[in-house]
Amino acid sequence: MVQWIVSSSEAGQRLVGFLKGKLGPHYSARQVKNGIENNLCRVNQRLEHFASAVLARGDKVSYEISALENKVKVSFAFSINDIIYEDQELLVFNKPACFASDGPEITQAIKNYHQKWELLHRLDRETTGLLMFTKGMDFRKQMISAFKSQKVKKVYLALVDGIPRQTSGIIDNYLGKLKSYEGQSLWGSVASSHEGHHAITAWEVQQKGTLATLICCYPKTGRTHQIRVHLSEMGHPILGDKQYGKFFICTYAANRCLLHAFELSFVHPTTMKKIVLQSPIPADFKQSMDSVL
Numbered sequence: 001m002v003q004w005i006v007s008s009s010e011a012g013q014r015l016v017g018f019l020k021g022k023l024g025p026h027y028s029a030r031q032v033k034n035g036i037e038n039n040l041c042r043v044n045q046r047l048e049h050f051a052s053a054v055l056a057r058g059d060k061v062s063y064e065i066s067a068l069e070n071k072v073k074v075s076f077a078f079s080i081n082d083i084i085y086e087d088q089e090l091l092v093f094n095k096p097a098c099f100a101s102d103g104p105e106i107t108q109a110i111k112n113y114h115q116k117w118e119l120l121h122r123l124d125r126e127t128t129g130l131l132m133f134t135k136g137m138d139f140r141k142q143m144i145s146a147f148k149s150q151k152v153k154k155v156y157l158a159l160v161d162g163i164p165r166q167t168s169g170i171i172d173n174y175l176g177k178l179k180s181y182e183g184q185s186l187w188g189s190v191a192s193s194h195e196g197h198h199a200i201t202a203w204e205v206q207q208k209g210t211l212a213t214l215i216c217c218y219p220k221t222g223r224t225h226q227i228r229v230h231l232s233e234m235g236h237p238i239l240g241d242k243q244y245g246k247f248f249i250c251t252y253a254a255n256r257c258l259l260h261a262f263e264l265s266f267v268h269p270t271t272m273k274k275i276v277l278q279s280p281i282p283a284d285f286k287q288s289m290d291s292v293l
Helices: 015-026 029-037 065-070 104-113 137-148 226-233 283-292
Strands: 002-005 041-043 060-063 083-086 090-095 128-134 153-161 168-181 184-190 197-208 212-219 259-267 274-278
Touching (some): 002 015, 015 029, 015 041, 015 060, 128 137, 197 226
Parallel strands (some): 128 259
Antiparallel strands (some): 041 060, 090 128, 153 259, 168 184, 259 274
């Protein structure tokens, strides 16, 4: 860990530019930015995830150069064991962290497995768990209708900062796009349906630690970043969420947003049988639970 104190002449610089100047030509701006986004940088002892953060005179900036050098790129490896369920019309895949649902890695792997599978919905890049694909236009339309009418029941696990005062609750409001930051859209609560979309999340405490809590979330709607925004605005952002959790009480440095799509239940439109599917909790999520609960 190397540390610098921002001088008067350096005040006003963006974090990535400041670090690039200190680290020299051995590291690209992209490498430095990736390190910031992956918990390698602290400003005044707090983790800083935004490369564009503006520094002030006297700020103490620390950076883990050795971790940056040893950072290994995550590779994608498709396995038949990652298929949780499959029939003639539906496939449910256990999505790993750090890959986009519609990105080239997952898209190509599923295409190689079978040409005709089409992505039905999306999980955020860092979210793990159950991801659905369909075959056939009629079946697809029926599943989309089931999602819209809230007939597909979803359960997510989230490891959040702090301890909620209540043991359960329902967040019911409207969510809309507030702004773009670092190339990503930031969503939040808005006043009415004219500005956003209706969003409902029920939640329940599962296990408490000293400074963190495991929560079960039951989203009734499927808005962009819904669970992440709702928990953050409740005062308990998900550990590792760089977009909606700038400041944390818990000092545990999660490598990603610890949100897991744990369970899906619905009536199969063709067989009319109830399907209940669960995804195993990932190893890094379990390790984080062991560390904070």
